[in-house]
Amino acid sequence: MRRLICLLIVINFLLICLPGKSYCYAAAAQPELQWDYLTPIGDDRNIDTVSLHILKKFSETKNRSIYRGITITRPHGDIDWENQNRNSSAVGAGPVYMLRFEENHSGKLSVALDISGGFIVYNKRFPAGGEYYDFMWRIGPQFIYKISENSSVNVGYMLMHVSNGLRANNPGYDAHGVSLDFVANF
Numbered sequence: 001m002r003r004l005i006c007l008l009i010v011i012n013f014l015l016i017c018l019p020g021k022s023y024c025y026a027a028a029a030q031p032e033l034q035w036d037y038l039t040p041i042g043d044d045r046n047i048d049t050v051s052l053h054i055l056k057k058f059s060e061t062k063n064r065s066i067y068r069g070i071t072i073t074r075p076h077g078d079i080d081w082e083n084q085n086r087n088s089s090a091v092g093a094g095p096v097y098m099l100r101f102e103e104n105h106s107g108k109l110s111v112a113l114d115i116s117g118g119f120i121v122y123n124k125r126f127p128a129g130g131e132y133y134d135f136m137w138r139i140g141p142q143f144i145y146k147i148s149e150n151s152s153v154n155v156g157y158m159l160m161h162v163s164n165g166l167r168a169n170n171p172g173y174d175a176h177g178v179s180l181d182f183v184a185n186f
Helices: 002-017
Strands: 031-040 045-060 064-081 084-087 092-104 109-126 131-148 151-163 173-184
Touching (some): 031 064, 031 151, 045 092, 045 173, 064 109, 109 151, 131 173
Antiparallel strands (some): 031 045, 031 173, 064 084, 092 109, 109 131, 131 151
16 A cells, blocks of 8 residues: 555656646646635534645646646644544645636636645644545636736635545545635736
Protein backbone atom coordinates (compact mmCIF):
# COMPACT_ATOMS: atom_id res chain seq x y z
CA MET A 1 0.00 0.00 0.00
CA ARG A 2 2.88 2.38 0.79
CA ARG A 3 4.34 1.85 -2.68
CA LEU A 4 1.00 2.72 -4.27
CA ILE A 5 0.71 5.90 -2.22
CA CYS A 6 4.28 6.94 -3.08
CA LEU A 7 3.60 6.25 -6.76
CA LEU A 8 0.44 8.40 -6.65
CA ILE A 9 2.36 11.25 -5.00
CA VAL A 10 5.12 11.13 -7.63
CA ILE A 11 2.65 10.98 -10.54
CA ASN A 12 0.64 13.93 -9.20
CA PHE A 13 3.80 15.95 -8.64
CA LEU A 14 5.01 15.26 -12.19
CA LEU A 15 1.63 16.06 -13.75
CA ILE A 16 1.48 19.41 -11.98
CA CYS A 17 5.09 20.50 -12.37
CA LEU A 18 6.11 19.25 -15.79
CA PRO A 19 5.28 21.51 -18.72
CA GLY A 20 3.24 19.92 -21.41
CA LYS A 21 1.23 20.71 -24.48
CA SER A 22 -2.42 19.87 -24.60
CA TYR A 23 -4.27 18.82 -27.70
CA CYS A 24 -6.87 21.38 -26.69
CA TYR A 25 -6.04 25.07 -26.64
CA ALA A 26 -6.30 26.94 -23.36
CA ALA A 27 -6.43 30.62 -24.22
CA ALA A 28 -4.42 32.92 -21.94
CA ALA A 29 -4.31 30.66 -18.89
CA GLN A 30 -5.22 32.87 -15.96
CA PRO A 31 -4.72 31.91 -12.34
CA GLU A 32 -7.95 31.23 -10.52
CA LEU A 33 -8.19 31.65 -6.76
CA GLN A 34 -11.06 29.63 -5.34
CA TRP A 35 -12.03 29.91 -1.67
CA ASP A 36 -14.44 27.52 0.09
CA TYR A 37 -16.05 27.64 3.49
CA LEU A 38 -17.73 24.29 4.08
CA THR A 39 -19.70 23.05 7.08
CA PRO A 40 -20.31 19.42 8.03
CA ILE A 41 -23.09 17.15 6.84
CA GLY A 42 -24.09 14.78 9.63
CA ASP A 43 -24.01 14.86 13.41
CA ASP A 44 -20.89 12.81 14.13
CA ARG A 45 -18.48 14.96 12.07
CA ASN A 46 -18.35 18.52 13.40
CA ILE A 47 -15.57 19.82 11.10
CA ASP A 48 -15.63 23.24 9.44
CA THR A 49 -13.29 23.43 6.45
CA VAL A 50 -11.71 26.50 4.87
CA SER A 51 -9.77 25.85 1.66
CA LEU A 52 -7.88 27.89 -0.89
CA HIS A 53 -7.50 26.36 -4.35
CA ILE A 54 -4.97 27.98 -6.69
CA LEU A 55 -5.81 26.73 -10.17
CA LYS A 56 -4.59 27.30 -13.71
CA LYS A 57 -6.40 26.22 -16.87
CA PHE A 58 -4.34 23.93 -19.08
CA SER A 59 -6.93 22.53 -21.48
CA GLU A 60 -10.11 23.96 -22.99
CA THR A 61 -12.75 23.00 -25.54
CA LYS A 62 -16.05 24.69 -26.33
CA ASN A 63 -17.82 24.08 -22.98
CA ARG A 64 -15.22 22.13 -20.98
CA SER A 65 -12.08 23.30 -19.21
CA ILE A 66 -9.50 21.33 -17.24
CA TYR A 67 -7.52 22.96 -14.44
CA ARG A 68 -4.64 21.87 -12.25
CA GLY A 69 -3.14 23.45 -9.19
CA ILE A 70 -2.72 23.21 -5.46
CA THR A 71 -5.14 23.14 -2.53
CA ILE A 72 -4.32 24.51 0.92
CA THR A 73 -6.92 23.49 3.49
CA ARG A 74 -7.61 24.12 7.18
CA PRO A 75 -10.23 21.78 8.66
CA HIS A 76 -11.13 22.56 12.28
CA GLY A 77 -13.41 20.72 14.68
CA ASP A 78 -14.01 17.28 16.15
CA ILE A 79 -15.49 13.90 15.25
CA ASP A 80 -17.10 11.02 17.09
CA TRP A 81 -14.80 8.06 16.36
CA GLU A 82 -14.85 4.74 18.21
CA ASN A 83 -17.34 6.13 20.76
CA GLN A 84 -15.09 9.07 21.66
CA ASN A 85 -15.20 12.75 20.78
CA ARG A 86 -11.79 13.52 19.21
CA ASN A 87 -10.20 16.80 18.12
CA SER A 88 -9.73 16.79 14.35
CA SER A 89 -8.03 20.01 13.41
CA ALA A 90 -5.16 20.02 10.90
CA VAL A 91 -3.52 21.88 8.03
CA GLY A 92 -3.07 20.22 4.65
CA ALA A 93 -1.90 20.85 1.11
CA GLY A 94 -1.70 18.92 -2.12
CA PRO A 95 -2.25 18.80 -5.87
CA VAL A 96 -5.75 19.20 -7.30
CA TYR A 97 -7.40 18.80 -10.70
CA MET A 98 -10.70 20.38 -11.67
CA LEU A 99 -13.07 19.83 -14.59
CA ARG A 100 -15.48 22.68 -15.41
CA PHE A 101 -18.51 22.41 -17.71
CA GLU A 102 -19.62 25.96 -18.55
CA GLU A 103 -22.69 27.29 -20.35
CA ASN A 104 -22.85 30.96 -21.36
CA HIS A 105 -26.27 32.56 -20.65
CA SER A 106 -25.56 36.15 -21.61
CA GLY A 107 -22.58 38.31 -22.47
CA LYS A 108 -21.38 38.53 -18.88
CA LEU A 109 -23.14 35.68 -17.02
CA SER A 110 -22.36 31.96 -17.23
CA VAL A 111 -23.36 28.88 -15.29
CA ALA A 112 -20.88 26.08 -14.66
CA LEU A 113 -20.54 22.73 -12.93
CA ASP A 114 -17.18 22.18 -11.19
CA ILE A 115 -15.87 18.70 -10.35
CA SER A 116 -12.51 18.41 -8.62
CA GLY A 117 -10.32 15.88 -6.88
CA GLY A 118 -7.06 16.13 -5.03
CA PHE A 119 -4.55 14.32 -2.87
CA ILE A 120 -4.03 16.17 0.44
CA VAL A 121 -1.17 15.60 2.90
CA TYR A 122 -1.80 16.85 6.46
CA ASN A 123 0.51 17.93 9.28
CA LYS A 124 -0.98 15.19 11.52
CA ARG A 125 -3.37 12.26 11.28
CA PHE A 126 -6.66 13.63 10.02
CA PRO A 127 -9.46 13.21 10.93
CA ALA A 128 -8.61 11.69 14.31
CA GLY A 129 -8.14 7.97 13.78
CA GLY A 130 -7.21 8.46 10.12
CA GLU A 131 -3.95 8.82 8.21
CA TYR A 132 -1.61 11.66 7.25
CA TYR A 133 -3.22 11.86 3.80
CA ASP A 134 -6.72 12.01 2.32
CA PHE A 135 -8.42 12.40 -1.02
CA MET A 136 -10.67 15.45 -1.37
CA TRP A 137 -13.55 15.32 -3.88
CA ARG A 138 -15.75 18.34 -4.60
CA ILE A 139 -18.70 19.01 -6.92
CA GLY A 140 -21.05 21.95 -7.29
CA PRO A 141 -22.61 24.64 -9.48
CA GLN A 142 -20.99 28.04 -10.09
CA PHE A 143 -22.41 31.34 -11.29
CA ILE A 144 -19.73 33.22 -13.22
CA TYR A 145 -19.88 36.98 -13.78
CA LYS A 146 -17.29 38.39 -16.18
CA ILE A 147 -16.15 41.78 -14.93
CA SER A 148 -13.95 42.28 -17.98
CA GLU A 149 -12.30 40.13 -20.61
CA ASN A 150 -9.45 39.40 -18.19
CA SER A 151 -11.29 38.92 -14.90
CA SER A 152 -14.38 37.35 -13.39
CA VAL A 153 -16.03 36.57 -10.05
CA ASN A 154 -17.65 33.19 -9.41
CA VAL A 155 -20.06 32.30 -6.63
CA GLY A 156 -21.24 28.76 -6.03
CA TYR A 157 -22.26 25.91 -3.77
CA MET A 158 -19.97 22.93 -3.14
CA LEU A 159 -20.40 19.43 -1.80
CA MET A 160 -17.19 17.81 -0.53
CA HIS A 161 -16.13 14.32 0.54
CA VAL A 162 -12.82 13.65 2.28
CA SER A 163 -11.49 10.16 3.02
CA ASN A 164 -8.28 8.18 2.70
CA GLY A 165 -9.77 5.35 0.63
CA LEU A 166 -8.81 2.57 3.04
CA ARG A 167 -11.25 -0.03 4.31
CA ALA A 168 -9.98 0.32 7.90
CA ASN A 169 -8.95 3.55 9.64
CA ASN A 170 -11.08 5.67 7.31
CA PRO A 171 -12.94 8.31 9.33
CA GLY A 172 -13.94 10.36 6.29
CA TYR A 173 -16.39 13.23 6.36
CA ASP A 174 -18.75 15.16 4.10
CA ALA A 175 -19.33 18.92 4.00
CA HIS A 176 -21.17 21.56 2.00
CA GLY A 177 -21.10 25.32 1.68
CA VAL A 178 -20.18 28.45 -0.25
CA SER A 179 -17.47 28.79 -2.86
CA LEU A 180 -16.08 32.13 -4.03
CA ASP A 181 -13.64 32.45 -6.95
CA PHE A 182 -11.66 35.27 -8.47
CA VAL A 183 -9.99 35.01 -11.88
CA ALA A 184 -7.59 37.64 -13.21
CA ASN A 185 -4.39 38.24 -15.14
CA PHE A 186 -1.77 39.03 -12.52
